[in-house]
Amino acid sequence: MTQVATAAAGSVPVAATDLGVGMRFSVHPHCDDFVEVILGSLADAAELASTAGLTVESDEVSTYVGATSATAERDIVHYLTAMVVSASRRSGGGHVVAQVLLSRGCPGEASCDLRTVELPRVAPVDLRPTGLSCVAQWSLYPLLDGDSGVGDHMSYIEAAIAAARVRGVAAAPQHYATKLSGDVADVLSTVADAWTGVGAEVPHVVTHLTLAVGSPSSPAGGVR
């Protein structure tokens, strides 16, 4: 990371619970019984959500997941992994796409001015391999303010992509996104760790991921 923000002396650490850590996601099973797959997967993951104290609210477009524990980011990514694995299983290994928005930060809050607060660093996500392969496209948005003095937004993005490459899941740069592939756990860990890593330096960070399993147009399939 070429741009490292330094918190002012005497700055106040921000609690993870004040950062508004959360996710908005949708799961898209490409099958006639998609309703059963979606509702069944939400039911499968309900106990995990309850144990972690997650707030889960589904509407007609997507599902919001909020977390306020000290392991908020980890809890959210564990829940997402469970949802993807469950939806894939319930659709019989068919084509399922998850659309994910992870957000961390306190936009517009004076208390989250990078020059006056110290942002928390969190441990890397610990996910066990799922045995389920995916291909994904990933975008990362460090939302700087024009007078924050903490460098240019592309430097954070480039550093995150370089880290993903070291982990072996970054397959290729594409227009507006980086292609990732590998076990669902490796891909989601990479995305989450980049998100929290930039979040230790930039108060407001959002990342988007389109993750596909069972795609008929992957090398093993036959659509294309």
Place this chain on the structure above:
Amino acid sequence: MTQVATAAAGSVPVAATDLGVGMRFSVHPHCDDFVEVILGSLADAAELASTAGLTVESDEVSTYVGATSATAERDIVHYLTAMVVSASRRSGGGHVVAQVLLSRGCPGEASCDLRTVELPRVAPVDLRPTGLSCVAQWSLYPLLDGDSGVGDHMSYIEAAIAAARVRGVAAAPQHYATKLSGDVADVLSTVADAWTGVGAEVPHVVTHLTLAVGSPSSPAGGVR
């Protein structure tokens, strides 16, 4: 808009063609014959893409659409509208979700430093009503640099949401997104005009949209 950037005297206007205007999108028909619906819709929209000189490249996760004409943004949104309408028709009015990333800007390019160039303003998008209703969730990301001196990122977002409200399509704020609803044309016009509007002040702007038609959990349906 509370933050208005002023180009330096003698600054050079950036051509739209140099801004890297483009889209990455995926269409998710929730039905067993999703492959036929997706490929059929791409075929339906191929002539429109060809006439507008768009670059269309599909891979196993999504489709990239690039535009370099003077009406690049308009051409892209017209294409997207055609894809959504076609996919809905081909799926018999079933549940179809479009995931959309619109990008405009020249990240990391010295030539696009806001203090030395003048960003082009583009006309509002002209879309005819489609007769197809949708619900959507929308996020806008003005990607400022920390030393750009052009205000805070939330002010651009809040102004865009206020404009959407005036147009009557912004239904409600949600976590990390704004809910939009209405005719597909009205929703896509609102999103595109916000994207190009901020893009006249911020060199690099990305916006994400999840757009659903035929949702069984909408008020007329019965999932929830």
